[in-house]
Amino acid sequence: MASRSSSSPAGLTTWLLIAAVVILADQFTKILILGAFRLGDVHPITSFFDLVRAHNFGAAFSFLHGASGWQRWFFLGLGLAAATFIVWLLRRHGHQKLFASALTLILGGALGNVIDRAIHGYVVDFIQVHAGGWYFPAFNVADSAITIGAILLILDELRRVRRT
Secondary structure (H helix, E strand, O other): OOOOOOOOHHHHHHHHHHHHHHHHHHHHHHHHHHHHHOOOOOOOOOOOOOEEEEOOOOOOOHHOOOOOOHHHHHHHHHHHHHHHHHHHHHHHHHHHHHHHHHHHHHHHHHHHHHHHHOOOOOOOEEEEEEEEEEEEOOOHHHHHHHHHHHHHHHHHHHHHHHHO
């Protein structure tokens, strides 16, 4: 009988399959953008939402975008290390549904962006939200999954603290 502190192999497989769906959705949308848009193209969808093609050589909000190229390998390695740690956490805590859901979204998003860095040397961003002349940095499906996962982690922690 498996201990409560570890996830069954079937449970881990389920979480990894969900992460794979996130990766596939992320990569599919990026392939569509790469095929239909040139770098810098902007196609307005609504008054506050555009589809664009942007290349992010840095991290969140283009952090280190202008560095000399070392950041590609740094963020690729960091993403792989984070993915390894997340899988370890899922093995131990896969029975905690909200926590594991959060980790799974972060895992799928991180690996989606790692794939971009490995193949292209940059992350393909294509979602642009704006209002009143203010533009949020372009992002993608992987970034959205990471953000939702982070929000779920915060909710999970708030629920845990509230129970104690």
